[in-house]
Amino acid sequence: MVDTLRKVGIAGTGHYVPERIVPNKWFEDTLDTTDEWIFDRTGMRERRFAEKGQPCSDLCIKAGKKALDDAGMKPEELQLIIVATVTPDHLLPATIAFVQDGLGAINAGGWDVNNACTGWLSALMSAQGMIAAGIIDNAMVIGAEVLSSMMNFKDRGSAILFGDGAGATILKADHPRGQILCSSSGMDGRQWKAISRQAGGSKQPVTHEDLETGDHLMALHGNDVFKFAVAKFRDLIREQVATLGIGLDDIGLIVPHQVNLRIIQSALKKLDFDMDRIFVNLQKYSNTSAASIPIAFDEARAEGRVKEGELISFIAFGAGLGWGQAVIRW
Template identity: 40%
Template sequence: MKARIIGTGSYLPERIMTNFDLEQMVDTSHDWIVARTGIKERRIAAEGECTSDMATIAAQRALDMAGIKAEDIDLIVMGTITGDYPWPATACIIQAKLGAQNAFAYDLSAACSGFLYALSAANDYLANGRGKRALVIGAETLSRIVDWTDRNTCVLFGDGAGAVVLEAQDGESGILSTHLHSDGNYLELLYQPGFGSRNPSSPEGVDARLPYLKMQGNEVFKVAVRSLTDVSKEALDANGFSSADVGLFIPHQANLRILEATAKRLELTEEQNFINVDKYGNTSGATIPIAMDEAFRQGLLKEGDLLLSAAFGGGFTWASALIRW
C-alpha cells in the first residue's frame, strides 16, 4: 500500500511585486537581486488576505482535480510558519472552510521543509492503513514577517499556497520514501526571534524588529547546498536509483544559485531541474506544492515518472521525498 498523489492545486495572490518596485523601497536594484538570487518578482497577499484563505483555495483546487469531496478526507496536515494565529492550528480553520468534517487536522512547523515533513506524516498515516485520503498543504504569508527595510532578506520572499491530495492505493505509483533531518545548532542563522515565550510581546520596551525573520544568507547557502545534495542522494540510494532515473527534480525554491549548485552536484540536467523561483520568490513551505501543481498542469509530470523533491529550512531542517508519479 502506497500513498499516491491524485490531485494538486495552488494559489498565488494577484499582487505582483517586481524588483523595480523594491528599488523604490530599499537600496537595491533589479540587476543586484537577479545576480544574487535569480528572483525577478514575487506575489504579495492582499490586505486582509491570510494564510488560511490562500490554503483553502489551493486545497479546493487539489480536491477538484482529484474528484474528491472535502468530506472524503481523513486527515489535513499543514506545513506553515505563518499561520493565521499562533494557535489554534490553521489546518483546523481550513477544515472548517472546506467542510471537511470527517478529517482531523493539525499544523506542522519545519520552516521551508514544512511541506515535505507534512507529506511524510500523511504518507505514514495512509501507508499504515489508518486512513484512505489525506490533504497535505504548504502555505505562507511571509510578507507579514519580512523586514521591508532589510534589503538582504526582503527581496527573497513571497506569499502563496500549494496542496496535494493523497490516496492509499495498491500498485507501483506513490511515495516510495521520505527522509527527514534537523540540527538545532544552526538556529540563529535563520529564525524569527519574536513573539514566542523567549521574547514575548510587551506594551513597553519591545524591539520593533523582533517579529521579523533573521537570516545570515552566506552561512545558510553553504549548509543548504550540502544538505540538499546529501538528502537527495539518500532518497535515490534508498530506492536503488541514480540521478539519471529522475524524471523531474523539484527542490525548495529558495535561491537560483542554491538550486543550480545542488543540481550540478547531483549531475542533473537543466531539463530535469524544475525552477520557478524567478516568478514567485521563496514562499517557504509553499514552494514545492506550488511547483508540483505547476509542473503537473504543464504536462512535465506524467504517470510513471520518478519525481525527486528536496527542501532545506530554518531549524535547520532538511528533507527529501522520492515519488513514482
Template identity: 40%
Template sequence: MNRTYNCGILGLGSSLPEKVLTNQDLEKMVDTSDEWITKRTGISERRILDEDMPTYKLGVEAAKKALADAGVEAEEVDLIIVTTETPDYLTPSMSCLIQSEIGATRAAAFDLNAACSGFIYGMSVANQFIKSGFYKYILIVGCEGLSKVTDWKDRNTCVLFGDGAGAALFGPVEEGYGIITTYTGAIGELGKNLTIPCCFVSPQDIEVRVGENKRTLWMDGGEVFKFAVRIMEHGALKVLEDSGLTMDDIKLIVPHQANIRILEGAAKRLDVPNDKIFSNLHKYGNISSASIPVGLMSLIGKISFQMEII
C-alpha cells in the same frame, strides 16, 4: 500480515495572491536593483497578500482545488496537515480554520512547522498513515504569508520571500506508483541562522540577531546558503541510496525554491544539468513550505513521468 498500500498524490491545487511585487517595485523601497536581485537570487517578482487578508484563506482555496482535482469530497478527508512557519494565530491552528471553511467535518487537523521543509515532513507523515491503511485521504496544505513577517527595510531579506499556498491530496494508488521513499532530518543548532520570533519571546532572548526590528524574519544568508547546498546534495543521495535508484533514473527534481544559485550549486554537486532541477523562483520567490506543491501544480500537463521530490 496486514495489507499495506502505496501512497501517492491524487490531486493538486494552488493559490497565489493577485498582487505582484516586482524587483522594480523593491528598488523604490530599499537600496537594491533588479540586476542585483536577479543575478544573486533568480527572482524577478513575488506575490504579496493584502495586509488585511489572513494567510489561511490562500490555503482554503488551494485545498478546495486539490479536492476538486482528485474528485474527492471534503467530508471524505481523514486528516488535514497544514505546513507553515507563518500561522495567522498560534491557536486556532491553520488546519482547523481550513477544516472548518472547506467542510471537512470528519478530518483530524494539525499544523506542522518545519520551516521550508514542511511539505516534505507532511508528506512523510501522510505516507506512513496511508501505507498502513489507518487513513485513506490526507490533505497537506503548504500555506505561507512571509510578507507579514518581513522587515521591508532590510534589503538582505525583503527581496527573497513571497506569499502563497499549495495543496496536495494524498491517498492510496496502484502498485508501481506513489512515494518510493522519504528522508527527513534536522540540525537544531543551526536554527539560529534563520529566526522569526514568536510573540512570547522578548528581544533580548534572541541571540545572534541584528537589525532594529526584532519581531520580523532575520537571516544569516551566507550560512543558510552554504547549508542549503550541502543538505540538498545529501538528501538527494540518501533517497537514491534508500530506493536503489541512480540519478539516471530521475527525470526531474522538484526542490524547495530558495535561490537559483542554491539550485545550481546542488546541481553541480550532484553532477546533473541545471534543467533537471525544476525552478519557478523567478515568478514567486521563496514561499517556504508552499514552494514544492505550488511547483508541482505548475507541472501538471507538462510532464508524464515519475518525479523525485526533494
C-alpha cells in the same frame, strides 16, 4: 490498522497565489538594492503578496479546493488535513481550524506543522505514515505562507527573497499514481539562529523594544544558509539514489525548494545533473517556504513536465536548520 503497510499515492494537486504581483523594482524605492542585483544573485524577478488582512487559511482553502477537484473528491470525504506553515492565521487555534471549516471538510481532523521550508515534506511524511499504517485512508497536505506578514522590509538581505502562496496535495491509500517510494527528514538544531523570528513565542514574548528592533520579524544569515543548502541539496539527492538503488539518470525531474537559482545551480554542478530536469518557478514567486514545492509540483504537472512512470524527486531545507526529501513515481 493493517498488518502490512499500504502504498500511498498522490490523487490530486492544486495551488493558489495572491493576485498582487510585486516585481524586484518595488524594493528599489525603500531599500539600497536593484532589480539587477536581486535577479543576478537569486534568479528571482517577482513574487506575490497577499492583500492586507488576507490570512494564510484563505490561500489554503483556495488551493485545497483545486486539489479536491483534481482528485474528484468531495470535502466531506477528507479524513485528515495538515497545514504546514510558519505564518498561521493566529497563534491559537491552529490554521487547520479555519481551513477545515472553509472547505466544509466536516469529517476531517488535523493540525498545523511548523517546519518552515521543509514543512510540506514533514506534513507529507506524517500523512504518508498514517495512511500506510491504515489509520486513515486519505489526507490533504497543504504548504501555505503569508510571509509578507513577517518579513523585515528594512533588511535588504532577506526582504527581497520571499513571497506568499499555497499548494495542496491529496494523498490516498493504494492510489496507483504518485506513489511515495522513499522519504526522510533531518535537523541540525545547533544552527537555529541561521533563520529565526525570535520575539513572539514563549521564550521572548513581544515587547515594545522588539517592535523597535524588528526582533518580531524574520531574520536570516543568508550566507550561512547558502553554503548549508548547497551541500544538503547534494546529500539528499545522493541519499535518494542510494536508498532506491538507482542512478541519477533514473530521476525524471527534481522539484526542489525554490530557494535561490544559484543554490540550485551550485548544487547540481558537482552532481553532473542536467538543469533541464529541474523544475524552477522562483522567478515568478520567489521563496514561498512551505508552499514552494507543492506549488512548483502542481505547475510542473500543468506544464506537462511530470511524465507518467517517471521518478520525481522533492528536496527541501530551511529553518532549524532542517531538511527533508521524498521520491514518488508518477
